[in-house]
Amino acid sequence: xxxxxxxxxxxxxxxxxxxxxxxxxxxxxxxxxxxxxxxxxxxxxxxxxxxxxxxxxxxxxxxxxxxxxxxxxxxxxxxxxxxxxxxxxxxxxxxxxxxxxxxxxxxxxxxxxxxxxxxxxxxxxxxxxxxxxxxxxxxxxxxxxxxxxxxxxxxxxxxxxxxxxxxxxxxxxxxxxxxxxxxxxxxxxxxxxxxxxxxxxxxxxxxxxxxxxxxxxxxxxxxxxxxxxxxxxxxxxxxxxxxxxxxxxxxxxxxxxxxxxxxxxxxxxxxxxxxxxxxxxxxxxxxxxxxxxxxxxxxxxxxxxxxxxxxxxxxxxxxxxxxxxxxxxxxxxxxxxxxxxxxxxxxxxxxxxxxxxxxxxxxxxxxxx
Amino acid sequence: xxxxxxxxxxxxxxxxxxxxxxxxxxxxxxxxxxxxxxxxxxxxxxxxxxxxxxxxxxxxxxxxxxxxxxxxxxxxxxxxxxxxxxxxxxxxxxxxxxxxxxxxxxxxxxxxxxxxxxxxxxxxxxxxxxxxxxxxxxxxxxxxxxxxxxxxxxxxxxxxxxxxxxxxxxxxxxxxxxxxxxxxxxxxxxxxxxxxxxxxxxxxxxxxxxxxxxxxxxxxxxxxxxxxxxxxxxxxxxxxxxxxxxxxxxxxxxxxxxxxxxxxxxxxxxxxxxxxxxxxxxxxxxxxxxxxxxxxxxxxxxxxxxxxxxxxxxxxxxxxxxxxxxxxxxxxxxxxxxxxxxxxxxxxxxxxxxxxxxxxxxxxxxxxxxxxxxxxxxxxxxxxxxxxxxxxxxxxxxxxxxxxxxxxxxxxxxxxxxxxxxxxxxxxxxxxxxxxxxxxxxxxxxxxxxxxxxxxxxxxxxxx
Numbered sequence: 104x105x106x107x108x109x110x111x112x113x114x115x116x117x118x119x120x121x122x123x124x125x126x127x128x129x130x131x132x133x134x135x136x137x138x139x140x141x142x143x144x145x146x147x148x149x150x151x152x153x154x155x156x157x158x159x160x161x162x163x164x165x166x167x168x169x170x171x172x173x174x175x176x177x178x179x180x181x182x183x184x185x186x187x188x189x190x191x192x193x194x195x196x197x198x199x200x201x202x203x204x205x206x207x208x209x210x211x212x213x214x215x216x217x218x219x220x221x222x223x224x225x226x227x228x229x230x231x232x233x234x235x236x237x238x239x240x241x242x243x244x245x246x247x248x249x250x251x252x253x254x255x256x257x258x259x260x261x262x263x264x265x266x267x268x269x270x271x272x273x274x275x276x277x278x279x280x281x282x283x284x285x286x287x288x289x290x291x292x293x294x295x296x297x298x299x300x301x302x303x304x305x306x307x308x309x310x311x312x313x314x315x316x317x318x319x320x321x322x323x324x325x326x327x328x329x330x331x332x333x334x335x336x337x338x339x340x341x342x343x344x345x346x347x348x349x350x351x352x353x354x355x356x357x358x359x360x361x362x363x364x365x366x367x368x369x370x371x372x373x374x375x376x377x378x379x380x381x382x383x384x385x386x387x388x389x390x391x392x393x394x395x396x397x398x399x400x401x402x403x404x405x406x407x408x409x410x411x412x413x414x415x416x417x418x419x420x421x422x423x424x425x426x427x428x429x430x431x432x433x434x435x436x437x438x439x440x441x442x443x444x445x446x447x448x449x450x451x452x453x454x455x456x457x458x459x460x461x462x463x464x465x466x467x468x469x470x471x472x
Numbered sequence: 473x474x475x476x477x478x479x480x481x482x483x484x485x486x487x488x489x490x491x492x493x494x495x496x497x498x499x500x501x502x503x504x505x506x507x508x509x510x511x512x513x514x515x516x517x518x519x520x521x522x523x524x525x526x527x528x529x530x531x532x533x534x535x536x537x538x539x540x541x542x543x544x545x546x547x548x549x550x551x552x553x554x555x556x557x558x559x560x561x562x563x564x565x566x567x568x569x570x571x572x573x574x575x576x577x578x579x580x581x582x583x584x585x586x587x588x589x590x591x592x593x594x595x596x597x598x599x600x601x602x603x604x605x606x607x608x609x610x611x612x613x614x615x616x617x618x619x620x621x622x623x624x625x626x627x628x629x630x631x632x633x634x635x636x637x638x639x640x641x642x643x644x645x646x647x648x649x650x651x652x653x654x655x656x657x658x659x660x661x662x663x664x665x666x667x668x669x670x671x672x673x674x675x676x677x678x679x680x681x682x683x684x685x686x687x688x689x690x691x692x693x694x695x696x697x698x699x700x701x702x703x704x705x706x707x708x709x710x711x712x713x714x715x716x717x718x719x720x721x722x723x724x725x726x727x728x729x730x731x732x733x734x735x736x737x738x739x740x741x742x743x744x745x746x747x748x749x750x751x752x753x754x755x756x757x758x759x760x761x762x763x764x765x766x767x768x769x770x771x772x773x774x775x776x777x778x779x780x781x782x783x784x785x786x787x788x789x790x791x792x793x794x795x796x797x798x799x800x801x802x803x804x805x806x807x808x809x810x811x812x813x814x815x816x817x818x819x820x821x822x823x824x825x826x827x828x829x830x831x832x833x834x835x836x837x838x839x840x841x842x843x844x845x846x847x848x849x850x851x852x853x854x855x856x857x858x859x860x861x862x863x864x865x866x867x868x869x870x871x872x873x874x875x876x877x878x879x880x881x882x883x884x885x886x887x888x889x890x891x892x893x894x895x896x897x898x899x900x901x902x903x904x905x906x907x908x909x910x911x912x913x914x915x916x917x918x919x920x921x922x923x924x925x926x927x928x929x930x931x932x933x934x935x936x
Contacts, residue, residue, distance in 0.1 A: 138869075138870070138871065138873075138874050140874075140877060141873075145877055146877075251877040251878060252878070255867075255869075255878060258868075259867075268868075270870075328883075329924070330885060330921065345936065346936050354880075373744070375561060375562075376559070376917055378559070378567065378576070378927075378930060378931065379930070379931040379934040380934065381927060382927055382928060382929075382930040382931045382934055383931075383934050383935060383936055385924045385925075385927040385928035386928045388924055388928075389924055389925065389928050395924055396923065396924055396925035396928075397923050397924075397925060398923060398924050399885070399921035399922065399923050400918060400921060400922050400923070400924060400927060401883075401884070401885045401887070401918075401921050402883065402887070402916040402917075402918075403916060403917055403918065404914075404916045
């Protein structure tokens, strides 16, 4: 089967890229080894967070936030987005100090989306917090979405513009022959002049077969969700000194994450919950919200994601192969960036350049000098 | 209580009790975890405390449990009642809650003996208050002597339906009708299985006795009913169904439904044991060898949780698994365990003779399982209808887990126990992918809700 671009990976990055290319009239085929959203894209915490990003990601995250605000115009669905702000709570003078340094650093880069708030405003925004909290770093227009719904919206829109999805289609080999990529799968061969690698935790295999291996490590951050509760808090709560992400979803459930890792069997693509780490996570929640002690946890899970050693993604043209592009390794914070990543890749592929500073995400940073 | 046992048995029904007694008699350190307050399981519930009169009403099979419980009580096995198991790993680490306290227990060998539960079959109105599983009705009766005050209709299929109708009749409850989904076709299909079944005649004579008693008492017995619906605004007011082409309806505020039982496989799924679809029993079962060993080392399954065989078979299977466990622990050698298990194998084989007959006879019509009415709520927890599931599939969400992601079907506190089969049937029907090849809901522990405080109390030395 032939198309203009073959995209490996039907998650958010692949779907966003396919959508943006299709909007520019380019015919894409998306190869998905299972079903779209089976791993990171479908089961992540859905955070739309600009707060506390590494400086290299700030220009991207700010533009991505703008895109999420208008996501309905892009994909025809609001993806269940909410923008109640995200907070990074300080529990001590030491925490406050750390957060103030951070705020100053962001200001010095010329950005205003992160700011400090004092105790009084903190408790206006989140009265349910334990009284010992002293302040917070806030990004007021941050929020969250429902990831599987977002993915479904991207996929639907992409399909409506002619993108073809092939599910349960595992890529066995990629080869460049003359000016064409030949992608061999158990469901036939796919040909296109351009190849895009959005294979998430499996992207390392594709990069290696292009001759540019990367130190990608798959990991499975654990999440837990509680029974439904009456609405009691709006903003997403993080902590200056704890591994925690905490929010009350639209349906009243609490979604609790903190990048505690499950034990992963990558070959079998299964993970086992590590209860000792979730016990720590539960203690973190109770420190900030002691009144929640009798709330029942109804599910825990872990989705498989790609982690890079520097926790930065790879977004670039291949350094070894012609007409091949990468977008992977988002290290558990790619969801918010996804609408923009598709746009950047489409710009790179169609126009040969993007206005966004993506040099820090080049794959060559892992190659020996 | 210790943190580690040679053998942990989950469930104190016939299989668990029999296995625990055998293992304890061989000086194995046994811990039996049970959700119930007293040993006996669902089948012999409250057997130690039920008054003689009620036990008499419940029939002679119930008495059989007394022997099992007495032997267990006299053994050295440690019994932990009122205990919920919320996780089981392939490394045989067991998360439990007992007296509000969470803890982890590990074991060299684990025997899952947690039995079966009633097959949930969605139909319009089945979630209305007043519609109850016959098993739950029987629990209220066995445990506390509670019966419907204003008469009852029983509908569905399976041996329990007749048994409960008969028990209600004896207790003086007005049985308005027994509506059986079994058509005459099933009787014809089941007949060839009869010669084998005759070897287990106690089951058949019992069933016939129930039917005869009900008929003599003037109870309406309708076979081959279709299109069962429950109606009411806030709670059940009436039911309707089709029988021989004409529509009937009945006023009732109590409907007991029963569509047979299916293995409780949440624990074996959580541990990662292999399962497969069983066509005759219309359910998933763990893959077991003839000793009850699962695909995971040191995890065995006995009784209805491994496939529906009934109480007597469960008792034999429990003992057979116990002999294998004794061998795994190095207490018996291969020859000894074979020899010890021989008698139970013989009895079990005789008891299982009835199964092919019962499975043919009580087979749930495909129309009820595969194509629930679009208005029927499939997921009670998240209130997802069959129609919503069908539109998710039509939108390209072509397996159970994708349907779950999109619709939240199966994400409630019951962990998908109630809807997983119905969703799988609908997916199979819409996608034409046979159930045998379909994927099931992935298990997301805790299997039973655990509070934040209970979780926080575990592993106090662990830090970020």
